[in-house]
Every structure is written in C-alpha cells, then in structure tokens.
Amino acid sequence: xLQLQESGPGLVKPSETLSLTCTVSGGSTSSSDYYxxxxxxxxxxxxxxxxxxxxxxxxxYNPSLKSRATISVDTSKNQVSLKxxxxxxxxxxxxxxxxxxxxxxxxxxxxxxxxxxVSS
Amino acid sequence: xxxxxxxxxxxSASTGDRVTISCRMSQGISSYLAWYQQKPGxxxxxxxxxxxxxxxxxxxxxxxxxxxxxxxxTISSLQSEDFATYYCQQYxxxxxxxxxxxxxEIK
Numbered sequence: 001x002l003q004l005q006e007s008g009p010g011l012v013k014p015s016e017t018l019s020l021t022c023t024v025s026g027g028s029t030s031s032s033d034y035y036x037x038x039x040x041x042x043x044x045x046x047x048x049x050x051x052x053x054x055x056x057x058x059x060x061y062n063p064s065l066k067s068r069a070t071i072s073v074d075t076s077k078n079q080v081s082l083k084x085x086x087x088x089x090x091x092x093x094x095x096x097x098x099x100x101x102x103x104x105x106x107x108x109x110x111x112x113x114x115x116x117x118v119s120s
Numbered sequence: 121x122x123x124x125x126x127x128x129x130x131x132s133a134s135t136g137d138r139v140t141i142s143c144r145m146s147q148g149i150s151s152y153l154a155w156y157q158q159k160p161g162x163x164x165x166x167x168x169x170x171x172x173x174x175x176x177x178x179x180x181x182x183x184x185x186x187x188x189x190x191x192x193x194t195i196s197s198l199q200s201e202d203f204a205t206y207y208c209q210q211y212x213x214x215x216x217x218x219x220x221x222x223x224x225e226i227k
Contacts, residue, residue, distance in 0.1 A: 037216075047164070047207055049216040062215040063121075096163055104211050106154035108175070110163035 002027040004097050004111035012091075012118050018084040022097030022111060023077075030055045030075040035100050037107060038071060038082045040093040043115075048093075052100065053080060060103070087118045122146055122210050126219030132227040137198045141206055141222045145189040149212035155184055155193045158221075159204045167206075168193065198224075 008020035037052035098107035156164035168184035
C-alpha cells in the first residue's frame with residue numbers, strides 16, 4: 001500500500017526558505033504513471049495546490065506563489081522535495097504531499113501532512 | 121485560474137438525513153472534478169473522481185453528479201462518521217483549485 005510521509009522543520013523564520021521532504025513507501029517515484037504534488041492548508045482554512053512534478057523532473061507550479069516554489073524528485077531515495085523561498089507568516093500551513101496519475105488528475109493518496117510555522 | 125464556489129460553507133444535519141453539497145465553477149470543466157472528505161487532524165481522502173465515480177472503498181451512500189459548471193455531492197443517509205469537512209477540486213486546468221470547503225456538523 002502506497003504511503004507518503006512529509007518531514008522537515010516545524011519552524012521557519014520570515015524571509016528564509018522552507019524545505020520539506022516527502023518520502024514515498026510502497027511505490028516508486030520513478031514510475032512513469034504518476035505525478036507527485038504538494039498541497040498546503042493554512043490553519044482553519046482551505047486547500048491550495050502548490051505544484052506537481054514528474055519523475056523526469058518536469059514540474060508545474062501555482063502562479064500564485066510567484067515563482068517562490070521549487071519541487072524536485074530524487075528517485076534514488078524515493079523522495080520528493082519542496083522548497084519555498086522568502087516565506088512570511090502567510091506561508092504558515094500544514095503541507096501535504098500527494099500522488100496523482102497523469103497531469104490532469106485527482107490526488108490519491110495524501111500524506112498526513114506536516115505543520116510549518118513561520119515566525120521569528 | 122478557474123474559481124470555484126462551494127456551498128454551503130456550514131451544514132447542520134442529523135444522522136439519517138440526506139444532504140447535498142454544491143460546487144459551481146467559473147467556467148466549464150467537463151467532468152474533471154473530485155470530492156474529498158477531511159476529518160480534523162487528518163489528510164483529505166478521495167471520495168469521488170470524474171464527477172461521479174465512487175472511489176474504491178468509499179461508501180455507496182456518497183453520490184457525485186453534474187458536469188460543465190455545476191456539481192453536487194449527495195450523502196443519502198448520514199452516518200456518524202460522515203460528519204467532516206468536504207472539498208471539491210477541479211483538475212481540468214492548471215492551477216488545480218479547490219472549493220472553500222463545507223463543514224458538515226451534527227445538528
């Protein structure tokens with residue numbers, strides 16, 4: 001059964017770069033059938049898609065993040081990473097990774113998520 | 121971006137009730153719509169994809185309908201485990217977008 005687990009610092013200072021890793025088990029990030037996405041959820045609010053990546057490194061991003069997001073994949077470690085630069089308090093959220101089959105597709109399954117707080 | 125209006129934002133109902141949640145798109149998306157259930161502190165779980173296809177393992181009391189710009193999620197007879205927050209998501213075009221969510225609470 002596919003499982004995704006997010007990890008990374010729970011506290012990041014304003015203006016710094018948020019870095020998270022999603023470790024995939026029970027499946028392979030090198031599969032040509034799937035994309036791997038990041039979605040975030042500010043406390044008490046809704047869901048926002050950040051971006052998605054294919055095993056080849058081809059990635060798509062939400063323009064709302066104004067090019068601050070970078071997603072990468074390390075197939076040797078079976079991991080997907082997210083970097084978000086120049087963070088502010090508005091970036092405080094639970095960050096989830098999730099899989100989707102093909103470019104235009106639904107997310108399933110999702111990781112549990114990890115809370116990142118931006119504060120000095 | 122494709123904007124989504126999900127309603128209601130809060131729905132109070134009782135066990136056994138039939139309820140419907142609506143999701144309206146700012147432009148047509150054919151049937152490229154998914155519905156998720158999220159419980160507090162948990163990740164969203166897929167219920168419905170392609171507007172009306174029930175995800176394997178999801179209870180048959182959940183039904184999705186609609187195409188184009190107007191979609192519904194109906195729960196035929198509420199069970200205690202259904203009280204949660206529900207989100208719609210379009211995957212017709214980047215950026216993927218989600219509805220604002222509907223919190224289903226016990227009346």
